[in-house]
Amino acid sequence: MIPQLVTVRHRRPDGRWLRLYVPVLPVLLVLSPLLLLAVLGGLIACRVTRVSPVGALRGTGQLLRALPGTRIEVEDGQTAFLISVR
């Protein structure tokens, strides 16, 4: 299962929270033309560096599938930053 929701939270020094909820699938759909270009660029890069394109695609897919559950939280005094992938 690829990530469905990425949550970014940022607490400013004044104590106010900035929350950003990024639904991955709709964003991917919106950016699909760019994604297509990125995939093409990746395939060309694989050709140039003699890396197996199938292996690279499979590896990227495995990375994406493994991302849900990742959580990175950094707090420093009044400032805080959190990224959570679900």
Add this chain to the structure above:
Amino acid sequence: MNEQRRQVLQMLAEGKITADEAERLIDALEREQPESPTGAAPRPNRRPKYLRVVVVDNSGGDGPGLVNVRVPLQLLRAGVRLTSLIPPQALTRVNAKLNESGVPIDLTELKPQQLEELIEQLDEVTVDVDDHDTNVHVFCE
């Protein structure tokens, strides 16, 4: 649903805590009570799913600093598998540079299977570093 979890949800419904705090409390409850409900046989050797790195730094005057990272072990495995894609000529160049830097490690001898075994054995790893003002805790859960 157990009583403690019900209480957390009740506090959330009453607005006493935020959704984020409720999530943390429920996570903590799950860590404390990983076993199945009463009556069911306890499962031996529950495999950890995440690698946690927690750093608490109380040395700053601006309040405590905290780094809390949770990485799925599956993500580490996927990353390790990606190393098998590195072309041999790149590994040779990396080896040469490592040699120049005084680190004579031959990366071509490092097989993906060995790296995966390394990740498998991470389950048992716990690292605790306690300083006067700083604590570092690395573990799997």
